[in-house]
Amino acid sequence: MVFQIKKEGKKLLLLDTGNLLFRKPLQTETKRKDALLRVDLLIQSYNEIGYDVVNVGEKDLMLGPRFLSETTQKARFLFISANLIDKKTQKGIFAPHVIKEIAGIKIAILGFLDDQFNATLQEIDPNLTILDPITTSKELTKRLRETSDLIIVLSQLGESKDRKMARENPQIDLILGGGGDALRAVMERINEVPIYRLEPRGGYLGRVDYSLNDTRKPIKFLISSEREELEKRLERMMIRSKQIKAEITKSGKPEEMKLKELKFLESKQKELEKNLLVFENKNYYKHTAIPVQLSVEDDPKIMKGVEYYRAESAKLYKPKVASPLEKELSEKEMLARIPKDSLYVGAITCKKCHEVNYRNWLKTKHAKASQTIVASPKYAQEECLICHSTGYGKIGEYATVDDIPLFLKGVQCESCHGPGRGHPGKGRIERRVTLGVCRNCHTKDQSPTFNYAAYLEKIGCKITK
């Protein structure tokens, strides 16, 4: 999408409000390794897209400031933070702001973190502290105003603090709000300061166009939607006037009412034209939220990075040792591993009374369905286990094949007959296994050749007609 905008040939400044690198806490070593791969992918992609400045969000500091500093070495863009400082030196860890010169105007970009994360930050690095963003912004903009024409704030402060900053610091020309959970794009103006906020999960690309027609200092930008509104009204009036004139010519005799309306329209038009003069040779800005749809073409170079990431990440989750097969354990050991309070009891339990069904089932592909995915080069994480294991989502959700308890590996008896605890007797075992049960897993996508009658023959159970 950015590449398409670049083709328009305009001068671009690409900014990100922060919390770019990590999403969730990294609880396990595997998740940590996966996250590092993702960080590499993100930095490479942002380099490729040509980002200029990224604000530091509290989540970006998850692996400590040193990790982030090292990461910034690989970035061809700048990480900034105006209120993250070292307690001892009272100096910033990252550049507090950047000044970019575009078309002769100087644009200062500042970034802020929310100081409510000070407690969490202490746990990561007790030497760091987050200063009050609003006070810090006032001090900074007072100095920056002298040298820059436009001051843009990248914020992770959330809606209410963004508004507070706008109310208390009118020196700011634009706040790009990253924090919070807006469900769509919102542009509001508080104290004449525009605050622009997008739905946070990358659903939109926000674009603000600045048109420069008057370079006299201090440079001021008006919002162009007001101008567009006036232009639209003017256009509607002109169309109506034309209509009336045509009607008058057609009927031959001018009607009193129509002449009156025409006169009224003409005076209104003059008034609007006068109002529009205010915008003549002025600078203005305009904002648009571009939805990131699937139809947006993927950049081949970035896609290559994404594919590399997917393959490497899948390797991390893939069990290194083959999962222990039933035959490696004795029946007694297998039974001992089944929790006494588990709703599911495993095929090995059924074996005691349904020996024939068990032996037949062991020969089917269902029995080996979890091993199949480990061997598959397409092996992804949880998304495969939903169908290639037993009771997924009902009894547990496992991240990898290794996490699945042995008695739930493969598509076991209870995938079709329901949980076996309490059977025989009041248990929930189902004699009738319907087509709907098969269709839970044998979807059109995953099992294109599925044929109920033919497949039933191969499941190892006797079918009563």
Ligand code: HEC
């Ligand atoms: C302790 C012996 C025993 C165990 C263990 C056992 N069953 Fe049964 N099963 C029976 C008996 C007895 C019947 C017939 C009486 C009944 O329907 O309750 C039966 C019937 C069934 C039926 C047919 C039900 C019907 O309505 O005709 C199915 C299907 C079944 N069992 C599946 C299983 C599955 C799956 C397991 C393992 C999760 C299992 N059984 C474990 C003894 C057992």
Ligand code: HEC
């Ligand atoms: C919990 C998910 C699940 C359910 C429910 C399920 N299957 Fe399957 N089935 C699979 C998976 C996964 C495979 C592929 C196993 C493999 O090769 O690793 C499979 C494979 C098969 C195969 C082997 C196909 C071949 O290539 O030889 C047959 C036959 C089959 N299923 C029949 C059925 C029928 C009939 C039902 C319903 C009575 C059913 N399955 C219900 C998941 C399921």
Ligand code: HEC
């Ligand atoms: C919606 C359920 C479902 C999901 C999700 C699913 N599978 Fe399957 N898979 C099946 C079924 C059903 C079959 C049997 C298809 C048949 O033989 O008709 C199967 C068969 C297979 C086979 C053996 C047949 C073949 O194509 O060679 C492999 C390998 C496989 N799946 C891998 C995977 C991997 C890897 C994933 C995750 C990326 C996955 N599956 C996700 C249901 C699923």
Ligand code: HEC
């Ligand atoms: C893929 C689904 C599926 C799996 C897995 C499966 N069954 Fe069945 N089972 C069926 C179907 C379908 C029937 C036939 C129901 C009918 O006749 O209406 C059946 C019938 C039965 C019956 C009654 C008929 C008979 O053969 O005596 C028993 C008992 C039974 N299954 C036990 C088991 C046991 C034990 C296992 C695991 C070792 C198992 N089933 C695995 C689908 C399955």
